[in-house]
Amino acid sequence: MPDHQQRIAYLLERYVNKSCSREELDELFAAIGKGDDPEALERFLEESWHADLAAPDIDYEQVYQQIRPVQQPRRAVITLKRVAVAAAFVLVAGATYWLAARRQAVPKPALAEQALPASIAPGTNRAVLTLADGSVVTLDSTGKQVIRQGGIAIQQQNGQLSYGSQPADGTVHYNKLTTPRGGQFRVVLPDGTKVWLNSASMLRYPTAFTGRERVVELEGQGYFEVAANAQQPFKVKVHSMEVQVLGTDFDIMAYRDEASINTTLLAGSVQVKEGSNEQILRPGQQAVMNNEDHQLTVRIADIKKVTAWKNGLFVFNNMALPAILREVARWYDVDIVYMASPGTELYGGGIGRNLQLADILALLEGNGYNHFRVEGRKVIVLP
Numbered sequence: 001m002p003d004h005q006q007r008i009a010y011l012l013e014r015y016v017n018k019s020c021s022r023e024e025l026d027e028l029f030a031a032i033g034k035g036d037d038p039e040a041l042e043r044f045l046e047e048s049w050h051a052d053l054a055a056p057d058i059d060y061e062q063v064y065q066q067i068r069p070v071q072q073p074r075r076a077v078i079t080l081k082r083v084a085v086a087a088a089f090v091l092v093a094g095a096t097y098w099l100a101a102r103r104q105a106v107p108k109p110a111l112a113e114q115a116l117p118a119s120i121a122p123g124t125n126r127a128v129l130t131l132a133d134g135s136v137v138t139l140d141s142t143g144k145q146v147i148r149q150g151g152i153a154i155q156q157q158n159g160q161l162s163y164g165s166q167p168a169d170g171t172v173h174y175n176k177l178t179t180p181r182g183g184q185f186r187v188v189l190p191d192g193t194k195v196w197l198n199s200a201s202m203l204r205y206p207t208a209f210t211g212r213e214r215v216v217e218l219e220g221q222g223y224f225e226v227a228a229n230a231q232q233p234f235k236v237k238v239h240s241m242e243v244q245v246l247g248t249d250f251d252i253m254a255y256r257d258e259a260s261i262n263t264t265l266l267a268g269s270v271q272v273k274e275g276s277n278e279q280i281l282r283p284g285q286q287a288v289m290n291n292e293d294h295q296l297t298v299r300i301a302d303i304k305k306v307t308a309w310k311n312g313l314f315v316f317n318n319m320a321l322p323a324i325l326r327e328v329a330r331w332y333d334v335d336i337v338y339m340a341s342p343g344t345e346l347y348g349g350g351i352g353r354n355l356q357l358a359d360i361l362a363l364l365e366g367n368g369y370n371h372f373r374v375e376g377r378k379v380i381v382l383p
Helices: 003-016 020-036 038-051 087-100 302-309 320-333 355-366
Strands: 068-070 124-130 135-139 145-149 152-157 160-161 174-179 183-188 194-197 201-206 214-225 232-238 241-245 249-253 261-269 270-275 277-282 285-290 296-300 313-320 335-338 345-351 370-374 379-383
Touching: 003 020, 038 087, 135 241, 174 183, 194 201, 194 335, 214 379, 232 249, 241 261, 261 270, 261 302, 270 285, 277 285, 277 296, 313 320, 320 335, 320 355, 320 379, 355 370
Parallel strands: 124 183, 160 183, 214 232, 335 379
Antiparallel strands: 068 345, 124 135, 124 174, 145 152, 152 160, 174 201, 183 194, 194 214, 201 214, 214 249, 232 241, 241 270, 249 261, 261 285, 270 277, 285 296, 313 345, 370 379
């Protein structure tokens, strides 16, 4: 085997074993991007499949980023190669798309060659905590403090809030955690339930759960890992809809600029109620409530897509450009202005949410259908 093939095989093995240095990781992705040795990568993926290796935990800060349009008369699905290991999900996706791309060249991103204004950075861990008395505490990823609220101690550290035990007098206050566009945050509620809030979201909750049920209110998007307590059901109120659980993992996406409210179940059981319509979900299912007619339906969920934001990724599976740009707008705190109607192409692929905005737009421009101009905090979609 030539030296360069041995080198790529070595880097791939170190990536899977999570022993890559930053320099080796950059070298590996550069080799993949240039197509230095497609045979070595293809052979590695095949051998990994036959070896039935377990996929390691994904380091989402160091993944390979790539988006590709999925086409088949402008509407299709790219099927990923059947690979059990993946150096990580996005690396496998990127590698697979790259293998397909070497058979059909894609134009280089035009945006990357333009002179752009100052880079727009991705979102970070930041939020605003509004206490029951109206006082406001600004939170970010570097903050470390203890917030006192009556007899309750609220700990902020590493982009997360954690609530202490209930005070002896049983006093209950209602707090509100709000993430701006370009922000995200985590909170551990008094019962031990963990909530991840996506950008442009709000969670209202009590400082202690003392009644017959645990009730919180959500706007935007949140991922919940609910602490089990069969004697005290957990409920999430979302506009006119209600989700009730006993102990489970689920995601609710309820942005007002989206066409529907989506409740996706990963583990356990939830009941979704809208008026007189009730649906009980099983793991892997998604309840979809249409925001116009309030009809409630159930479908199979795309779990990787739904939970990607929580894991530091955008995942676009058969998504049109406007839907992608709505996610981009919330995470990069920009406005989207259409000077031309968006194309009808659908996209597939995965990219890290830690990229600069210009990198995201350059990848989207790589298909040749869409073009963008950035003016301040506006992204203009061009003909």
